[in-house]
């Protein structure tokens with residue numbers, strides 16, 4: 001199938017037929033009996049992996065196997081914050097790699113992912129916060145990534161509606177101007193459409209129920225639509241990674257927790273940047289539809305319920321109202337949860353596993369949306385070459401044995 | 417929100433407690449003989465099952481004592497609590513699938 005490009009002309013042409021003849025974004029093929037690479041999990045990371053495999057590695061005999069609908073996992077449930085202001089060099093390398101890919105993504109995919117670099121503020125509310133953003137801000141500079149320190153007055157100038165003298169006064173902020181938001185669904189759909197056009201099979205409503213492993217080498221997967229052979233298998237299942245690892249016979253240094261978010265009724269434009277606070281624990285942005293998108297911490301018990309606890313709603317809303325008193329009478333419209341795969345050092349696992357030719361890309365926890373392009377890109381190269389991409393190497397699951405953890409506890413303390 | 421039964425205080429709202437993860441992870445008796453792999457496994461690796469989970473809870477805003485809970489992580493149904501050192505309560509076939517108590 002030849003992908004028809006979106007352009008002003010295609011828009012005009014399709015308006016002639018009442019927009020009823022737009023090409024389908026991707027096919028719905030039956031699974032073939034064998035693929036060069038099988039990707040398990042059709043979230044953004046899995047779809048991006050398939051896209052870069054086809055685009056940059058010339059491997060097009062690829063299937064993405066998704067148990068529900070693509071993007072229906074955390075990709076379609078997150079609060080879409082994109083940034084690359086992490087503390088450690090390893091993190092800077094992978095998140096900034098993603099940021100650079102974001103910057104050209106809509107053009108590259110011919111799909112508007114609505115990437116908006118509206119800036120992102122990390123607020124500091126106490127001396128410790130100030131020291132943390134000081135240390136991290138300087139580390140970020142050393143890695144050649146943009147970040148600026150703001151005084152409270154500068155924060156107020158950027159975000160006039162903020163209440164600086166709330167219960168925990170705002171003492172400063174770290175700003176990344178290149179940070180912002182993107183449209184989550186569009187990211188999944190854009191990668192899916194572009195991958196499909198290069199021959200990748202996207203197979204939805206097909207659950208992987210087991211791996212076929214012979215002598216420690218993976219040979220394919222069992223699914224609800226029969227067994228499928230694969231020379232290599234990449235597992236990108238976020239919250240369900242522990243379940244997948246169990247099927248393959250090993251454990252991961254991961255626990256799965258519910259994380260929830262919510263949106264308000266639509267408002268006129270009032271917050272034109274992203275505001276995050278680790279200390280009072282909330283993050284807020286305004287969607288293009290006008291809704292305030294807010295989230296905070298995850299539940300602290302393992303659960304696959306895809307529902308956050310009721311009491312968390314209070315934890316999300318009270319700091320929002322403290323920081324933005326005008327929201328006190330706002331009605332919240334929708335609330336939902338996703339299952340996030342959290343590692344102890346708050347850094348992902350992009351790694352080989354004890355099973356040969358079986359690779360895992362997981363542990364992105366509460367903050368992996370921002371890295372969708374970067375993660376997919378380095379994972380594709382790793383799958384294609386059989387050796388982990390240099391940017392991915394530090395994120396091996398071996399680090400939990402060697403002790404070479406990449407502790408992003410502070411940069412990622414807010415779930416975002 | 418869950419209703420958690422403290423073995424000493426009875427059923428209380430989950431917000432009185434915090435959960436501290438998988439229970440019955442035994443600290444190795446011979447730490448200096450362990451390989452890095454075994455240490456890593458003990459410190460960081462977890463079963464994280466989608467199913468029955470035995471986990472440690474502490475009643476912070478109550479008696480402040482520790483105990484264990486059996487819960488199904490898909491349905492969040494709690495099947496009972498037990499004190500440290502006590503055996504876990506028996507659960508039914510249905511409970512294994514996350515069904516009613």
Ligand SMILES: Cc1cc2nc3c(=O)[nH]c(=O)nc-3n(C[C@H](O)[C@H](O)[C@H](O)COP(=O)(O)OP(=O)(O)OC[C@H]3O[C@@H](n4cnc5c(N)ncnc54)[C@H](O)[C@@H]3O)c2cc1C
Pocket residue numbers: 040041042043044045046065066067068069070071072073074075076077078079080081082206207208209236237238239240259260261295336337338339340364365366367368369370371415416
């Ligand atoms: C409420 C919330 C807010 C968040 N906010 C942010 C944010 O602001 N910024 C940020 O960067 N990150 C954020 N995150 C984290 C981010 O959403 C995730 O890290 C990221 O989307 C993970 O993408 P993924 O493609 O790996 O996973 P997913 O999108 O979850 O995809 C995994 C897919 O695997 C499928 N799957 C699972 N098991 C199987 C199986 N057996 N067979 C076949 N398919 C299977 C699932 O159905 C799912 O579609 C947030 C998460 C949540 C829940």
Ligand SMILES: [Zn+2]
Pocket residue numbers: 422423424425426475478479480481
């Ligand atoms: Zn008690």
